Amino acid sequence: MSPSKSKSNLTIEKDSQSVTYASGRDTSTPPDLRILHYNDVYHLDPSSAEPIGGAARFVTLVEEYRSHEKYQGQPELLTFFSGDVFNPSLESSITKGKLLIFPPSSLLLLSACGFVVNLMLTSVVGSHMVPILNAIGTDCSCVGNHDLDFGVRQFRYLANKCKFPWLLANVFDPSLGEGVPIGHAKRTHMITTSNGIKVGLLGLGEREWLETINLLPPNLIYRSASETARELVPQLRAEGADIIVALTHMREPNDNKLAENLGGDIDLILGGHDHFYAHSLINGTHVLRSGSDFKQLSYIEARRRSGPGGGWDVDIVRRDAISAVPEHQETVALIEDLTSKLKQSLEKPVGYTAAPLDARFTTVRLRESNLGNFICDIMRHHHQADCALMAAGTIRGDQVYPPGPIRVKDITDCFPFEDPVVVLRLKGQNLWDALESGVALYPALEGRFPQVSNIKFTFDPSKAPGSRIVSASIGSGPIDMDRKYVLVTRGYMSRGKDGYKSLRIKKEGGDAEEIVSEENGILISMMLRQPT
Known part of the structure; x- marks a missing residue:
């Protein structure tokens, strides 16, 4: 949850909005819980095709849900991220230190050959994304495979700069001690909302992406996502969690398998690793992934069910960061400050x-x-x-x-x-x-x-x-x-x-x-x- 901000009256084009799932509950009444989800973001600038995305438009959408007068008096927005941000991107390759850039040949018709741009920057690799994550108001994240591309030490350095915890409950590094996750990530996290609801979170990764990372410590121990969830969900419930949210960085079939195996014990699985938007409801568990590259986000409202059994009714809206969405000017300035040394050459x-x-x-x-x-x-x-x-x-x-x-x-x-x-x-x-x-x-x-x-x-x-x-x-x-x-x-x-x-x-x-x-x-x- 970010610090409270003044309310906004900005109205955004509604053709950027579509209903992903409707529970049938009356959504004109305030929800008990409000969540925003995104995953797999690499490029700060917009692309050429709709939805063009870009961090500045994305923040505009986030701020609508956080500060618009429509949401005044409602529970504060929780913002969750499902991993992959510190690499790979243009900026991360450059903030590593030194980059040599050359022109293409063959299918590309050159105006000159042998042109070289030598860019020297003193920033730390991946560091350009930390201010953006913090500006979004991220409350919790799952570790993604590309967040470890430059080694565990670098991930830890960047994670410590973030104003939120990073979770990964099922990959352990014995060199750090028994049962300690890689990079000293947390296994679980509990957030108490502004209206007193306890949200229990756990982070889960898949075995397959461990094979994609160059710089990993030796002798890592992997436990299955389902086995880990069976261990941790009861612990979170015992600590008073009203709702369980799994932040995952796994392919959609593995998220679906998790939902099948847990039999409804997890309320929401908010996934990453895939770069498309998708939703399914399996055993009463909502399985959601929210696109990539600041092009999409999911806005979720949850309302308690009354009567025996309890549970939650969930409504999900997809938002696309289309060109009609205005750029958030403070974020534009932030990006300009982060990338100004690159612009002319790039x-x-x-x-x-x-x-x-x-x-x-x-x-x-x-x-x-x-x-x-x-x-x-x-x-x-x-x-x-x-x-x-x-x-x-x-x-x-x-x-x-x-x-x-x-x-x-x-x-x-x-x-x-x-x-x-x-x-x-x-x-x-x-x-x-x-x-x-x-x-x-x-x-x-x-x-x-x-x-x-x-x-x-x-x-x-x-x-x-x-x-x-x-x-x-x-x-x-x-x-x-x-x-x-x-x-x-x-x-x-x-x-x-x-x-x-x-x-x-x-x-x-x-x-x-x-x-x-x-x-x-x-x-x-x-x-x-x-x-x-």
């Missing part, structure tokens, strides 16, 4: 595309993408390799870049990760197994889905994971399982991350030979510098 055009470049998560994580093809082609041609394979999670733009100029900002938005490109020599069987890993979780919007160059493959998603690849070829012929091929990929994947265990190099316990190691590799953005 807006510089460095190339041109004649065709739309599709970086949407719903494209790159489910099917072939022209942008994925482009980048993988550059990787392969740069090293004259047999083929290239890149996890789709490398591509972070989540929009279609229209024909026209390409800015420095567009490139760094799309490719903020800092692990170098590496070159491996490995057997065809390893490549086949890598493709199997890439499609194992389809149709979930997983970052492991493969984008490739000089590889053709077909798969059958109706088959069991590990047996889905129907055919695969490199160049003009089918993959020879015993032949050794030269593959270009990300260093991240050569460590077996994101399920790509068959690409592990020898020092990581695999059998892939390093031709170009991470120590000698270069970033994708540096490859974009090379003239055609």
Whole structure:
């Protein structure tokens, strides 16, 4: 809950609003509990397509629910976040210290080659997001996988700057002591609202995303979300919780499984990790995820049920941060202060595309993408390799870049990760197994889905994971399982991350030979510098 503020009479375009769930209760009467939820926010600036989002418009919507005269006299708003904020983004890559930015080549028509922008900043990686989270009035958050991208120590530094607790109840670091969550996150939290209702919160993550993080302590202990919830929910009830809210950073199927397994013991599951808006009601538990990138939020009103059994009637409204929503001027000024050193260089055009470049998560994580093809082609041609394979999670733009100029900002938005490109020599069987890993979780919007160059493959998603690849070829012929091929990929994947265990190099316990190691590799953005 943020400090009380003067009431606002701002009226916002209602075409940004839609009903997600209606309980049937009379919503003209004040609710007993008011909650705002959001998740997975990376970019402060708006995108080019509706809902365009942007932190300043998002705060306008938040302030409507917090300060508009319509809500005066009602319980104070609680604001919950479900993780992923400190990375990956343009700003986080730059606030790490030093960034070299180069122009693209190939499909992008260059006006000049060899152009370099060298940006030096003294901020700490991810620190640009802390003032935004605090300005939103966030009351509690679940840890997301990308919040740990720069290591536990960095996460702890940033978490300590936040005016709210971070939760993660089911991932433990034995080096911190028995039963201590990674990064000293809390397992549970209790909030007493302005009208005396006790809200019990717990944070839960999924096993799968532990494989996506580069810098994790050794010997982590994972407990299932359902097992952990069965332990903690009764404890929260015993402490007087009137309502139980699970803040999760898990894919939708895992959130649904949690609701199925807990049999209604959790009232609300507010999820993250997926970048789409969705709601379901399972065993009396509302399972909700609220979009991404400051483009959507959920406003929730809960009213106690009278009579035996009690419980809650819940009404949920989705709000989209469309262009008609005015920007919150204090937040505009805050963002300008946070990013002013970047603006001039980042807006510089460095190339041109004649065709739309599709970086949407719903494209790159489910099917072939022209942008994925482009980048993988550059990787392969740069090293004259047999083929290239890149996890789709490398591509972070989540929009279609229209024909026209390409800015420095567009490139760094799309490719903020800092692990170098590496070159491996490995057997065809390893490549086949890598493709199997890439499609194992389809149709979930997983970052492991493969984008490739000089590889053709077909798969059958109706088959069991590990047996889905129907055919695969490199160049003009089918993959020879015993032949050794030269593959270009990300260093991240050569460590077996994101399920790509068959690409592990020898020092990581695999059998892939390093031709170009991470120590000698270069970033994708540096490859974009090379003239055609």
